[in-house]
Amino acid sequence: PGVAPLTGLAALAGALTPAHVDVIVKTMTAMPATVSEEDRVAAEKILVNLAVHASPIEVKKAGDRILDTVDPDGPEPKDPPERPERELAFQEHRDGSATLKGKLDIVAYALLRAALDPLAKPHSTKEEGRDPRSQWERHADALVDLVRLAMTVDEIPTHGGDRVHVAVTVDYETLKSGIGTAMLDYGGVITAAEARMLACDCKVIPAVLGTESEQMDLGRSKRIITTGQRRRLVMRDRGCAFPGCKSHAKHCDGHHIVYWILGGPTNLDNLTLLCQRHHRLVHCGGWEVRMGGDGRPDFIPPANLDPLRRPRRNTVHL
Template sequence: MPSVTTTLPDPADIRRADPATLVDYARAITREMNRYTALLGLVVTKTETDGIKTTHQYTSAVHWLMHTTGMTEPAARQIVVRARGTNSAYTIDGTEVPAVAPLTGLAALAGALTPAHVDVIVKAMTAMPATVSEEDRVAAEKILIGVARAASPVEVKKAGDRILDTLDPDGPEPKDPPERPERELSFQEHRDGSATLKGKLDNLSYAQLRAALDPLAKPHSTKEEGRDTRSQWERHADALVDLVRLAMTVDEIPTHGGDRVHVAITVDYETLKSGIGTAMLDYGGVITAAEARMLACDCKVIPAVLGTESEQMDLGRSKRIITTGQRRRLVMRDRGCAFPGCNKHAKHTEGHHIIFWILGGPTDLNNLTLLCERHHRLVHCGGWEVRMGGDGRPDFIPPAYLDPNAAYLAGRTKMRIAGSSWYRRCA
């Protein structure tokens, strides 16, 4: 990485500087701002490469950046897009995902390009078709960087448009009208138990699926988190999971082998009790013990608990631990997901044992709260703690990396998290 050493002026030096020196100061400070912005992009790339969901329990780099830095959603999203365009990343299996503008990333790290210039170049390089040779791509990027060093982002965009017209004068090839596909669905299972779905639907089936998914895939908006940070594809995937969960609660759902549809988990009792280790799904995949404990909260998943000699100790319960009456009272109290700032409706929430059920937590209202799937996972796997306040409502305590100075305020409606006020959901 290029190394640039700059001594920045003190405020006192700026106040007594002459006009020529002020120009030098402005350029030096801007150069350092460019470098630090590019370095932050490297941090985002490294976090995504390590697995942001596994490491920090966040499904979105934008959401993670908002919480860890306190910046707004548009600013965080812009940094993430810029980072992905200028820095190569690696998938879990070690496959490199090359950046579309790697030379631009190096120039930004040297402080030579402002974020606005980088954004224009990344957009221009992304628009180039796959038919453009690597040699032409490199030459085009070098030209754009040269223009950016001396011209405004507007001029860089014009240069990018002229280059694209030269390299791809005919534009994208027209596509043949698609044929009506047959309905099919396939699952490509991976070694970690996850799967890639691939399928086709006829037009009527697709319309029906979208009609069911779209209301569940609407972006949520909260005062604390700002706009929904999930991409359209992430929201559709979450909506499909919600649809499956809703379907599994319907009495008319078909049985399998005489039983209601369920998912079985096999886990060593000590592993489940400690929350450290893994559990095996009946389809062969694995999840963490912390996730198994989360799923056991509402008994939507039936745990098959084994002792030290693999003897069967508990096959779960034939119905949910939380009764219908208890859930109704929870809905009246929490109104929906109780996590600060979340507006998920009660029908999309799960019952959570504040003192974990596997650790002996009772199934009564003083030990229960409602959480949506995202925040349920965050509480179990992301270092958050829940305690019942003196007013009979749950308080949420953040992990130390979000705010090492956050203190639990019993019986109050407000606490400090990452420099801003976070409120429990109030009636």
């Protein structure tokens, strides 16, 4: 049978325009199969009689009211939308680094940019001058900062029953001397200076190895900087303590002024907050840190930046 037989007859008689016919046919097609034939005929008759004198918009409104009456629950839910197109691939290199390639849907890309852009702003200070990093380098650094921040959240998933972490294996004498290399758990080699930087604010698990590097004994993990100490550091430094840096405390590591591996104590007089970029600069860029008489850190630039090596201090967070 026809979907709207009365409408067809009225159209043949010239009583309805094509626009009226389309509206009535769409309404009758949307009517559920549970509606009786008597009610279908009555509904179509109402719409046809109205269409003779009313506009297609008014007929559509009347049709919507009829559908709401005969089918208050509305149409059956549609199938769930297809999963957004998202993919991320890692191409690992022999030295342990990797090239990332991926694709994000519109929503995921918007979320990522909203999180990255504030972290990727140029760091320009009078102490260091203009930020030398390109836009792509700043976005890469921001992504690393975002991951490091996520790893501090309590709700982060576990891996093998433990919180997500990065494992670094390094010989004690190498870590102590600062000369040599360390191995990452995903492969790849870092310098002893970089291993020292990671050891500033982490959990350390001492391991005793045999002559063939077989594991003889594994100690318990020990957190170097406690939660209470970090809170006091945040209250004192309020953010990265490096001169001119505006990074917030949540993006910072706790840094041992006298390196922990060299016997530096883990107390407030030997600790300061540094963002990832300036933490690396202090460990590898020739800068020194000394605690001032007022209990706040001073930073001594290398001689190539200031032959007099005059102490500098961050006043941004004060």
